[in-house]
Amino acid sequence: MSTESDPGALRSIAVTAEDVVTAAETNRTSERTAVLRVTPPFSGRMRARLHVCLDDTEEPAAIHIPPTQLLADETPAYPRPSATEDELRSDPDAEYTVERHREYHETAVREWREAVRNGIVESVTLETAAGPHEVTVHVLD
Numbered sequence: 001m002s003t004e005s006d007p008g009a010l011r012s013i014a015v016t017a018e019d020v021v022t023a024a025e026t027n028r029t030s031e032r033t034a035v036l037r038v039t040p041p042f043s044g045r046m047r048a049r050l051h052v053c054l055d056d057t058e059e060p061a062a063i064h065i066p067p068t069q070l071l072a073d074e075t076p077a078y079p080r081p082s083a084t085e086d087e088l089r090s091d092p093d094a095e096y097t098v099e100r101h102r103e104y105h106e107t108a109v110r111e112w113r114e115a116v117r118n119g120i121v122e123s124v125t126l127e128t129a130a131g132p133h134e135v136t137v138h139v140l141d
Contacts, residue, residue, distance in 0.1 A: 004041035007063055007128040011044045012136035015070065017117040019050040020139075023067035024116055026052065028078040035064040045138075063126055070137060075119040079108035 037051035
């Protein structure tokens with residue numbers, strides 16, 4: 001197998017924190033599936049870019065990395081509006097209003113995004129035709 005088509009040639013992938021956050025949020029808030037994708041030709045260090053999967057005709061040699069695979073296990077659950085409403089309503093020191101709920105929810109989502117940015121792992125194991133292959137993850141700003 002030539003190096004260009006062998007994902008075993010990968011030593012590291014570079015991702016932007018924003019791409020990881022966007023992919024994770026897309027998967028939690030819509031019916032679409034977002035991944036970080038690496039496409040051939042493969043080399044030692046490559047960029048994994050945000051990709052929304054549209055159908056089953058995707059390039060078969062591409063590597064799709066689910067954002068959850070790039071996140072530490074302790075990454076918090078995505079804040080749902082109903083959950084943030086319940087939290088706000090259960091606070092005896094806060095009066096519930098729609099505006100206060102909107103602000104509270106926006107803050108919870110901002111904090112979740114920051115936790116995702118801070119929860120990107122240092123390495124990931126990719127599934128390849130030749131078996132599992134571990135690569136280093138570099139986060140770009």
